[in-house]
Amino acid sequence: MMAAKLLLVLVICRLIVTFGLTLNSSEVFGIGINDHRFGLNPTELESASHDFGGQNRAEPLAVFHPTSADDISRLIKSAYESAHGFTVSARGHGHSINGQAHTKNGVVIQMSDSKKLVEPRVDESLRFVDVWGGELWIDVLNYTLRYGLAPKSWTDYLYLSVGGTLSNAGISGQAFNHGPQISNVYELDVITGKGELRTCSEQQDSELFHAVLGGLGQFGIISRARIALESAPQRVRWIRVLYSNFSSFTHDQEYLISLHSQPAAQKFDYVEGFVIVDEGLINNWRSSFFSPSNPVKISSVVGANGGVLYCLEITKNYHQLNAHAIDQEVEELLKKLNYIPATEFTTDLPYVDFLDRVHKAELKLRSKGLWEVPHPWLNLFVPKSRIDDFDKGVFRGILGNKTSGPILIYPMNKNKWDERSSVVTPNEEVFYLVALLRSALDNGEETQTLEYLSDQNRQILRFCDDAGIKIKQYLPHYNTQKQWMDHFGDKWPMIYQRKMEFDPKHILATGQRIFQPNF
Numbered sequence: 370m371m372a373a374k375l376l377l378v379l380v381i382c383r384l385i386v387t388f389g390l391t392l393n394s395s396e397v398f399g400i401g402i403n404d405h406r407f408g409l410n411p412t413e414l415e416s417a418s419h420d421f422g423g424q425n426r427a428e429p430l431a432v433f434h435p436t437s438a439d440d441i442s443r444l445i446k447s448a449y450e451s452a453h454g455f456t457v458s459a460r461g462h463g464h465s466i467n468g469q470a471h472t473k474n475g476v477v478i479q480m481s482d483s484k485k486l487v488e489p490r491v492d493e494s495l496r497f498v499d500v501w502g503g504e505l506w507i508d509v510l511n512y513t514l515r516y517g518l519a520p521k522s523w524t525d526y527l528y529l530s531v532g533g534t535l536s537n538a539g540i541s542g543q544a545f546n547h548g549p550q551i552s553n554v555y556e557l558d559v560i561t562g563k564g565e566l567r568t569c570s571e572q573q574d575s576e577l578f579h580a581v582l583g584g585l586g587q588f589g590i591i592s593r594a595r596i597a598l599e600s601a602p603q604r605v606r607w608i609r610v611l612y613s614n615f616s617s618f619t620h621d622q623e624y625l626i627s628l629h630s631q632p633a634a635q636k637f638d639y640v641e642g643f644v645i646v647d648e649g650l651i652n653n654w655r656s657s658f659f660s661p662s663n664p665v666k667i668s669s670v671v672g673a674n675g676g677v678l679y680c681l682e683i684t685k686n687y688h689q690l691n692a693h694a695i696d697q698e699v700e701e702l703l704k705k706l707n708y709i710p711a712t713e714f715t716t717d718l719p720y721v722d723f724l725d726r727v728h729k730a731e732l733k734l735r736s737k738g739l740w741e742v743p744h745p746w747l748n749l750f751v752p753k754s755r756i757d758d759f760d761k762g763v764f765r766g767i768l769g770n771k772t773s774g775p776i777l778i779y780p781m782n783k784n785k786w787d788e789r790s791s792v793v794t795p796n797e798e799v800f801y802l803v804a805l806l807r808s809a810l811d812n813g814e815e816t817q818t819l820e821y822l823s824d825q826n827r828q829i830l831r832f833c834d835d836a837g838i839k840i841k842q843y844l845p846h847y848n849t850q851k852q853w854m855d856h857f858g859d860k861w862p863m864i865y866q867r868k869m870e871f872d873p874k875h876i877l878a879t880g881q882r883i884f885q886p887n888f
């Protein structure tokens with residue numbers, strides 16, 4: 370505790386020199402800072418100590434609210450050049466699961482703030498938007514729609530920051546077609562671990578550009594991103610169909626993503642899916658999804674497969690002008706699929722409502738006090754060649770008949786991912802995302818506790834290891850450098866080299882636990 374206090378005093382002294390701050394009455398250990406950019410009050414420190422996962426707590430020394438990229442540059446320079454350095458972590462919207470945006474005894478830079486730092490700028494003819502790294506995707510969407518344009522690749526949930534998702538990959542049902550969000554960026558402004566503010570792209574400073582994309586915040590802080598846009602659709606036809614046979618389900622998903630190079634009319638725009646192992650979910654699987662067609666009795670299709678059902682979820686975007694063609698296009702595509710007859714549910718809604726669908730669920734959960742609970746989420750990339758084994762061992766094995774949250778499963782095409790980025794994916798042309806998005810509850814049911822669900826996650830990872838299923842964690846979480854080396858595999862030497870070049874003192878994003886600070 371004394372050491373932390375001493376460090377805080379040293380850090381504050383350093384910041385006073387760097388930013389020319391004025392001292393006021395003794396606020397913290399005799400030193401106060403009269404500058405709106407620094408947050409030192411307990412409420413702010415507490416809020417930067419938590420994240421969506423709700424399982425880790427790490428209190429920073431201070432929270433920094435930058436007013437420009439130069440502010441960030443000066444802060445990091447001061448950490449880099451000081452004999453008594455300090456760590457710095459960008460925090461987007463704090464939606465990590467395992468403390469990835471935390472930094473104990475360092476400074477958290479709050480990138481997503483209500484104050485607009487930099488207005489987005491749309492270039493209509495070149496079809497891109499420049500946005501601040503802390504901008505939330507929902508705001509990017511609302512802004513670009515004013516021009517009839519929208520980003521091409523999404524996450525399922527839009528209250529995430531641009532810098533936060535680009536530091537991972539950013540995936541959803543469009544990834545098979547457009548690639549992850551990191552494949553849809555033209556240019557970045559990045560502040561490195563030495564405090565240099567650099568503009569990078571495929572053509573300029575390309576090593577830094579590729580390092581930062583999927584780089585888990587290790588190589589620099591994204592202050593601006595130039596994001597590719599397309600003409601925004603107006604409406605979405607949203608369809609769900611059910612399977613009891615896993616092979617038919619994955620066969621159809623893989624067929625649909627193989628159409629990525631076909632003309633727009635001959636493919637869906639979004640391909641996802643989810644697993645229903647839960648008795649509760651069987652009765653509720655259409656919640657937040659209204660279909661005017663007559664619902665089938667789900668109990669009549671459950672049975673043969675130990676009660677497990679698989680739901681394919683697909684959408685087709687369209688403009689009002691082409692509304693006449695949509696029925697025919699959807700029908701042609703559905704004809705090729707082998708789902709259980711009469712399990713087709715369709716709805717039609719504005720494009721924004723579709724993209725923002727998870728927020729509706731969030732509001733419902735918040736109203737019941739079920740949003741701010743621990744989330745022991747596990748996200749895995751599973752190679753296509755082993756997805757059947759994963760089904761048998763996990764969906765129809767380890768999980769039992771209670772899941773405590775949605776389980777997403779959808780395939781992606783590896784050729785839409787740029788190998789030069791820092792992200793790692795399985796070594797096969799097609800791999801699946803399996804996302805176990807579970808909430809822990811303290812309601813007396815043993816199978817819903819944090820301990821139970823965390824233990825199940827460990828069992829799943831052990832099962833994959835024992836069965837030789839070469840998964841890669843998405844939004845990875847490891848505690849030792851050895852585990853990280855295994856995670857990065859062949860990419861580790863490149864990751865290490867990039868770290869030495871762009872953040873040699875290991876100042877940035879220590880919450881990822883890849884590198885120990887080096888000062």
Ligand code: FAD
Pocket residue numbers: 420421458459460461462463464465466469470471480502503523524525526529530531532533534536537538539540541585586587589590591592844878880881
């Ligand atoms: P934070 O949690 O604040 O930060 C994450 C990491 O990025 C930290 O290491 C941090 O230091 C670093 N970082 C943050 N900002 C910057 C920056 N500007 N520059 C450099 N590094 C930075 N992911 C998907 O891909 N698809 C989904 O559909 C999806 N859905 C989700 C739904 C919910 C409800 C939640 C909670 C998460 C979801 N995620 C999804 C995961 C999400 O993309 C990641 O957790 C992401 O990191 C969250 O963004 P954030 O802004 O909250 O980042």
